Amino acid sequence: MILLFFINFLIQDIKTTELKIIQNEDTIFVSDLENINLEKSEFTFEFILQEYTEENWYSARFTASTDPVIFNFENNTLLNNILFFQPGAGLATTESYKSMYLTKNACHYIIYNNKNYYAKRAEYIGKNFDGRNILQWNINNFSGDVDSSVENAEVDKIYIVLFIDQNLNNIIEEYEYIRFEINFL
Numbered sequence: 001m002i003l004l005f006f007i008n009f010l011i012q013d014i015k016t017t018e019l020k021i022i023q024n025e026d027t028i029f030v031s032d033l034e035n036i037n038l039e040k041s042e043f044t045f046e047f048i049l050q051e052y053t054e055e056n057w058y059s060a061r062f063t064a065s066t067d068p069v070i071f072n073f074e075n076n077t078l079l080n081n082i083l084f085f086q087p088g089a090g091l092a093t094t095e096s097y098k099s100m101y102l103t104k105n106a107c108h109y110i111i112y113n114n115k116n117y118y119a120k121r122a123e124y125i126g127k128n129f130d131g132r133n134i135l136q137w138n139i140n141n142f143s144g145d146v147d148s149s150v151e152n153a154e155v156d157k158i159y160i161v162l163f164i165d166q167n168l169n170n171i172i173e174e175y176e177y178i179r180f181e182i183n184f185l
Contacts, residue, residue, distance in 0.1 A: 015132075015166040016175040020046040021182075022136075032178050033071075040151050040184045042140040046125070048132045049164060052111035056168060060110040060122070060135070061085060063161045066145050067104045070161050071179045079170045085163065096121055099141035102158060110137060150184075158182050 019030040023043040050058040063084045079085045090109030122135035163177040
């Protein structure tokens with residue numbers, strides 16, 4: 001009984017940002033500073049996110065750019081000190097994003113609440129072992145610095161940062177983000 005309580009305590013206190021990329025029948029588990037090779041075709045991000053509520057503003061923030069400068073931040077940096085995570089830098093939408101906007105100045109602000117239509121910015125897949133939502137975001141178009149379908153994009157590499165503020169303290173901590181490159185073959 002005590003062991004079960006301790007395991008539950010650890011699960012509640014240490015939540016890490018996790019990401020998978022799915023393309024065709026392949027699933028890739030993404031680590032920080034990883035280089036991923038993908039075909040120039042539609043792909044999907046799968047991630048875990050706590051429910052967004054009026055009290056707890058859990059969000060997955062994706063920044064994607066053709067410029068690697070988005071990787072230039074350090075652990076324990078306040079969100080307000082990072083251009084693409086500052087208040088007002090979230091790309092607004094009332095539904096799922098229709099394309100991945102490539103820019104070093106903004107982020108996709110993905111939230112999910114099953115009871116609020118306007119807070120369903122990704123596709124709900126189910127719950128994971130600790131009750132958080134498993135969500136997917138399908139990418140088949142780019143806009144911003146590149147404006148085309150993934151198949152026709154004249155870009156060979158994009159840089160992406162995923163950040164989920166697991167403890168809602170507005171500080172980027174090591175276990176809360178993943179920076180990675182996608183190389184299109």
